Amino acid sequence: MVDLEALTPDIKDRLAALNGAEVVCVMPAVATAGGLRDAAARIRQALDGLAPGSKTVLIHPNGALAETASVADPDGPALLPFPILPVDQLPPGGLSLAETYRVVFDTSNRLAARGCVVVGSDPAALSSRVLRWLIEPVLEQDFDLITPCYARQRFQGLLTSAVVAPVTRALYGKRIRFPIGADFALSSRLIARQLQLPTAGREGIPVWLASDAVCTGFKIGQAQLGIPMPAQRDPPDVSAAVAQVLGPLFLDIERNAACWQKVRGSQSIPMFGTVATPPDEAGAAAADVSRMVETFHLGYRNLQDLWSAVLPPATLVELKRLASLAPADFRLPDELWARIIYDFALAHRQRVMNRDHLLRAMTPLYLAWVASYAPQVEGAAPTAVEQRLERLGTAFEAQKPYLVSRWRWPDRFNP
Amino acid sequence: MWEQVQQALNESTTRVITGMADLLPGFVALLVALAVSSVFAWLLASLLRRFLRSIAFDSRLKDWGLSGLTDLSPGKSPTLLVARSAAWLVILVGFLIGVAAFNAAFTSELAMRAFHYLPNVIAAVALFLVGTVLARFVARGVLISAVNHNLQYARLLSMGVRWLVLVLAAAMALEHLGIGGRIVELAFGILFGGIVLTLALAIGLGSKDLVSRSLERQTNKVAEEEPEPFRHL
Numbered sequence: 001m002v003d004l005e006a007l008t009p010d011i012k013d014r015l016a017a018l019n020g021a022e023v024v025c026v027m028p029a030v031a032t033a034g035g036l037r038d039a040a041a042r043i044r045q046a047l048d049g050l051a052p053g054s055k056t057v058l059i060h061p062n063g064a065l066a067e068t069a070s071v072a073d074p075d076g077p078a079l080l081p082f083p084i085l086p087v088d089q090l091p092p093g094g095l096s097l098a099e100t101y102r103v104v105f106d107t108s109n110r111l112a113a114r115g116c117v118v119v120g121s122d123p124a125a126l127s128s129r130v131l132r133w134l135i136e137p138v139l140e141q142d143f144d145l146i147t148p149c150y151a152r153q154r155f156q157g158l159l160t161s162a163v164v165a166p167v168t169r170a171l172y173g174k175r176i177r178f179p180i181g182a183d184f185a186l187s188s189r190l191i192a193r194q195l196q197l198p199t200a201g202r203e204g205i206p207v208w209l210a211s212d213a214v215c216t217g218f219k220i221g222q223a224q225l226g227i228p229m230p231a232q233r234d235p236p237d238v239s240a241a242v243a244q245v246l247g248p249l250f251l252d253i254e255r256n257a258a259c260w261q262k263v264r265g266s267q268s269i270p271m272f273g274t275v276a277t278p279p280d281e282a283g284a285a286a287a288d289v290s291r292m293v294e295t296f297h298l299g300y301r302n303l304q305d306l307w308s309a310v311l312p313p314a315t316l317v318e319l320k321r322l323a324s325l326a327p328a329d330f331r332l333p334d335e336l337w338a339r340i341i342y343d344f345a346l347a348h349r350q351r352v353m354n355r356d357h358l359l360r361a362m363t364p365l366y367l368a369w370v371a372s373y374a375p376q377v378e379g380a381a382p383t384a385v386e387q388r389l390e391r392l393g394t395a396f397e398a399q400k401p402y403l404v405s406r407w408r409w410p411d412r413f414n415p
Numbered sequence: 416m417w418e419q420v421q422q423a424l425n426e427s428t429t430r431v432i433t434g435m436a437d438l439l440p441g442f443v444a445l446l447v448a449l450a451v452s453s454v455f456a457w458l459l460a461s462l463l464r465r466f467l468r469s470i471a472f473d474s475r476l477k478d479w480g481l482s483g484l485t486d487l488s489p490g491k492s493p494t495l496l497v498a499r500s501a502a503w504l505v506i507l508v509g510f511l512i513g514v515a516a517f518n519a520a521f522t523s524e525l526a527m528r529a530f531h532y533l534p535n536v537i538a539a540v541a542l543f544l545v546g547t548v549l550a551r552f553v554a555r556g557v558l559i560s561a562v563n564h565n566l567q568y569a570r571l572l573s574m575g576v577r578w579l580v581l582v583l584a585a586a587m588a589l590e591h592l593g594i595g596g597r598i599v600e601l602a603f604g605i606l607f608g609g610i611v612l613t614l615a616l617a618i619g620l621g622s623k624d625l626v627s628r629s630l631e632r633q634t635n636k637v638a639e640e641e642p643e644p645f646r647h648l
Contacts, residue, residue: 155644155645155646156646157646157647157648158645158646158647159647159648205648231646231648234646234647234648235648237563237564238563238647239559239560239563241647241648242647244648245647245648287644287645291565294565295562295563295565298562298565298566298567298569299562299563301570302558302561302562302569302570302573303558303559303562306555306559353555354552354555354556357555357556357559360559360560360563361559363559363562363563364562364563370645374645
């Protein structure tokens with residue numbers, strides 16, 4: 001956990017000596033002096049003509065190198081070592097991610113920077129051109145939030161593909177492809193707003209960054225990064241990952257209920273940069289979903305009591321039909337999946353049971369979705385994968401009236 | 416002789432009738448105490464019901480994470496449970512007051528003993544209620560976790576854990592009531608140990624293949640390790 005007040009006097013002195021900045025760049029994945037030198041050079045190139053180099057601050061992990069003086073370039077960004085960790089080294093609990101971001105935003109705010117860019121991916125993989133696509137819209141075009149657009153790998157970031165992105169699209173009306181990516185840029189206005197938000201209920205994975213920006217009318221865009229999504233360390237069991245992502249998401253849905261109930265349809269948001277060729281997944285390991293289907297069947301046999309407290313009878317009937325299908329025909333329809341997510345969001349709000357139990361009880365259903373999705377996209381072309389996820393997003397949008405109705409009248413008879 | 420029999424009969428009749436006459440005020444007092452306490456209990460129950468409904472007690476309990484109490488309540492309403500418990504407590508107190516009104520030494524002593532015993536009863540009931548809610552909570556957590564770990568005996572495991580907690584709660588409640596003494600402790604020890612042994616055997620026998628596979632994997636870890644194609648975060 002990082003706390004700005006708890007920073008070492010050395011870092012505080014450096015911070016005070018900086019005396020303001022135009023742009024703050026945060027690169028938690030820089031690991032070596034060479035990497036830092038390279039990152040600083042890329043930032044200088046990326047910001048060429050946008051902000052004078054002396055007015056840029058590069059925040060890097062304080063364990064990256066012992067002495068930064070040898071790396072410092074008088075024309076490049078000022079270096080500020082910070083106790084931050086790359087996303088793939090964060091504890092699986094994910095608790096420190098929101099806290100790290102908060103400290104970084106606070107630093108940016110204190111330096112009165114016009115924009116802050118967080119690069120969670122390995123900076124060596126991002127060219128200065130791509131970095132520019134992230135930060136330029138904030139500095140030059142009055143955008144407040146630039147979210148990343150990664151080259152999609154079909155089995156990576158599955159919770160984002162299955163739940164976070166389609167829910168964000170359906171509820172907030174913005175087709176943000178990676179709402180919880182680790183690379184993004186924010187304006188000073190949005191940072192000020194983020195720092196005003198209460199921290200209670202905003203822990204873990206910061207799903208509220210995009211939703212709050214949409215609900216408060218900030219301008220959002222996306223930048224093509226052309227690299228795969230940087231993977232966070234998956235917890236030892238899937239149910240912990242489900243709880244980590246869906247817990248903050250459902251809390252956010254509850255907080256923004258007044259906002260999303262007014263939204264109709266969805267619209268694409270401006271995209272910066274050019275679409276890169278997705279990584280070749282020809283040699284990827286074959287997807288064996290038999291264990292996932294088995295977990296679903298086990299859940300169907302044992303968790304009926306819990307599911308029936310959350311899901312309406314019609315959904316339970318459809319799950320029964322799903323449980324009776326042969327493994328080769330196993331398909332969880334998108335509409336059913338969308339309704340399941342909405343029902344669990346409502347149950348989370350109503351606290352029909354302990355929230356951790358509720359989220360973990362959803363795991364067999366999530367695995368059923370993965371087991372249904374994996375064979376459909378295995379060996380499919382990247383465009384086919386995108387089309388598949390587009391259909392999923394459309395299904396979430398189509399089922400939104402169901403959520404609105406249940407949210408407003410949860411006690412109404414629902415067959 | 417007949418006169419002596421007649422006299423004895425008269426005296427015994429007089430004694431019985433006098434005894435009954437002595438008991439009658441106490442009996443009437445008991446009935447009155449019961450009637451008054453019933454009316455008071457009814458009033459208290461309706462007031463409590465109205466108050467608890469006005470503060471949305473049922474949904475507040477859910478918010479506090481005590482939804483397990485809902486399933487234990489009559490009509491799935493903790494409001495009704497609280498109102499009815501309060502009413503029965505008032506009736507019980509009325510009954511004890513009525514019993515004490517017999518004015519007989521033993522009834523007074525009985526009533527006093529009952530009054531002294533009441534806190535133990537309340538503590539035992541509370542213990543058992545908390546134990547029941549806890550048993551449900553823990554059993555549900557174990558069930559979900561076991562299903563997510565793909566354990567085929569998930570329900571058995573959950574049921575075993577549930578009974579473990581229930582037996583523990585019941586033993587503690589009985590100890591508070593002072594019932595059974597060492598027999599309860601002994602029975603609890605045997606039952607608890609039995610359940611643990613049963614579970615250990617069930618899990619051990621049921622998962623021996625799993626354990627051997629896991630050990631094999633550990634032994635040949637480097638050779639077997641394959642990348643998991645699915646990343647969830």
